[in-house]
Amino acid sequence: MQNNYIYGDFVSGRVWALKYDENTQTTDNELLFQTNGTYISSFGEDENGELYFLGYADSAKIYKFTSTSTEPEAQMVQGIGEWRSLGSGTNGTVECLVEDLNGNIWVGGAFSQAGNISVNNLALFDNEGNWNNTISGTNGTIFDMAISNEGHLFIAGDFTEVGGISANNIAYYDGLKWYPLDTGTDGPVAKISFNNAGDILYLGGVFTTAGNLTVNNIAKWENGTFQGLADVNTGIVGTNNEIRAMALDESDNLFIGGNFDAAGGVRPIELLRGTDYNGNPWAQVLQVLCRQ
Numbered sequence: 001m002q003n004n005y006i007y008g009d010f011v012s013g014r015v016w017a018l019k020y021d022e023n024t025q026t027t028d029n030e031l032l033f034q035t036n037g038t039y040i041s042s043f044g045e046d047e048n049g050e051l052y053f054l055g056y057a058d059s060a061k062i063y064k065f066t067s068t069s070t071e072p073e074a075q076m077v078q079g080i081g082e083w084r085s086l087g088s089g090t091n092g093t094v095e096c097l098v099e100d101l102n103g104n105i106w107v108g109g110a111f112s113q114a115g116n117i118s119v120n121n122l123a124l125f126d127n128e129g130n131w132n133n134t135i136s137g138t139n140g141t142i143f144d145m146a147i148s149n150e151g152h153l154f155i156a157g158d159f160t161e162v163g164g165i166s167a168n169n170i171a172y173y174d175g176l177k178w179y180p181l182d183t184g185t186d187g188p189v190a191k192i193s194f195n196n197a198g199d200i201l202y203l204g205g206v207f208t209t210a211g212n213l214t215v216n217n218i219a220k221w222e223n224g225t226f227q228g229l230a231d232v233n234t235g236i237v238g239t240n241n242e243i244r245a246m247a248l249d250e251s252d253n254l255f256i257g258g259n260f261d262a263a264g265g266v267r268p269i270e271l272l273r274g275t276d277y278n279g280n281p282w283a284q285v286l287q288v289l290c291r292q
Helices: none
Strands: 005-008 014-021 026-034 042-045 051-054 062-066 073-077 093-099 105-110 122-125 141-147 153-158 170-173 178-180 189-194 201-205 218-222 225-228 243-248 254-258 271-274 283-286
Touching: 005 042, 105 153, 153 189, 153 201, 189 243, 201 243, 201 254
Parallel strands: 093 141, 141 189
Antiparallel strands: 005 014, 014 026, 042 051, 051 062, 062 073, 093 105, 105 122, 105 141, 141 153, 153 170, 170 178, 189 201, 201 218, 218 225, 243 254, 254 271, 271 283
16 A cells, blocks of 8 residues: 555545556545444554554544455554553643654643643643643644744644734744744634754645735745745635645645635645645645545
């Protein structure tokens, strides 16, 4: 299944493999298997490239993909290791976690307490196993976080202030102070992701402008400025509805997913593939997988 995109249907339990031909920009789709009533909530890959999927609900288990002489099948595997609590946890929802270059875990979401300390939607679980609030948080929910190549903490969400400064939905911390990204966005930022070099930040969510530039739900932050992502063929910027997920592969191709059916004016699409946007267009990889 190497070089295939693996995806599944949460309700039916069907799992497919899709291969994309770069030269012809065509796809070949294959149904791998269907689970016996197990809901598929997520996929994962270990350090050896083995593929797993996660079930859903109280009896959820982790399954490993195996090959047979006939067709692929799912095999239940036991977890290795043990679960441990992070102190007494938080008193609200945790939306995101990220590890910094020093091995500390930053925790973001919608909560006012972490362990036994008061916080504002952001807390640090340090590499010695202690909660601390040495950094001020936000006045709204944090949805996602990322670490730059310089070790700066970037946060995104639905807020207008962080650490006592004005910042509209996105900001970063350099270890000493908080800084806004220009004037931010005019709506919530749901997801952020750095390129492999860690110097270009992509952001997606529900917003029309970023730094007073019309971008339509997706933008990138590079060299201190926001830029929109336009299709080279249509000239249309962004998507026609919200973005809920994004990821970059090892070649810095950007993948996005969400509640939209057009990007750069191209339809019908729910999951799109783009490049680094140096004049290159969006290209369709998958047809509609699931309607939000």
